[in-house]
Amino acid sequence: MADLSRRKILGMLAGGFVAFLTSPSAVDAAPTIRAGDTCKKVGRRTTSGGKTFECVEANGARVWKRAKETAKPQQPAKPAADGIKVLDSSALSVGKSENVVVSSGGRNFAVVVTRTSAGVVAFNRACTHQGTLVTVNSANQLYCISHGSLFNLTTGAVVEGPASRALTQYKVTETGGAIYLTL
Numbered sequence: 464m465a466d467l468s469r470r471k472i473l474g475m476l477a478g479g480f481v482a483f484l485t486s487p488s489a490v491d492a493a494p495t496i497r498a499g500d501t502c503k504k505v506g507r508r509t510t511s512g513g514k515t516f517e518c519v520e521a522n523g524a525r526v527w528k529r530a531k532e533t534a535k536p537q538q539p540a541k542p543a544a545d546g547i548k549v550l551d552s553s554a555l556s557v558g559k560s561e562n563v564v565v566s567s568g569g570r571n572f573a574v575v576v577t578r579t580s581a582g583v584v585a586f587n588r589a590c591t592h593q594g595t596l597v598t599v600n601s602a603n604q605l606y607c608i609s610h611g612s613l614f615n616l617t618t619g620a621v622v623e624g625p626a627s628r629a630l631t632q633y634k635v636t637e638t639g640g641a642i643y644l645t646l
């Protein structure tokens with residue numbers, strides 16, 4: 464009888480232990496680590512309670528220590544300017560124009576860049592009449608050889624037809640000794 468009771472008690476204890484191990488609270492509950500608790504492998508890191516700990520050797524013992532947060536990756540440096548570099552600033556004195564070809568999105572754009580007394584301006588060289596490329600003439604205008612249209616060099620406006628629309632203008636940024644275009 465005493466033997467049976469002992470078996471019963473042992474069975475109940477074992478059943479209770481198994482129930483405890485498989486209960487959601489036992490499975491989910493991770494042991495909480497506190498600084499100073501012993502650890503096994505130096506250098507190992509773990510997170511507990513939202514804090515990061517690292518196993519370190521201290522006074523001959525291996526203990527968890529609050530780890531310094533890993534530095535966030537730095538954002539890449541912003542480019543010096545928006546746009547595409549087309550010329551060095553030194554290449555364009557006041558009153559001077561340069562024809563450049565700018566590649567963007569798999570296309571090439573013929574652009575005339577001019578430094579005026581008020582700053583640098585840039586226009587697409589395609590004549591708005593039928594697309595012939597304009598060039599700077601001796602009167603400092605943009606001239607189309609096909610049908611004679613003339614455009615203002617600093618504003619792109621039509622001076623003389625048959626073209627009726629101004630040349631396409633691009634945003635220019637000048638910084639760090641270079642000229643950039645935004646197409």
Ligand code: FES
Binds near residue numbers: 592608626
């Ligand atoms: S294409 Fe330029 S004026 Fe006709």
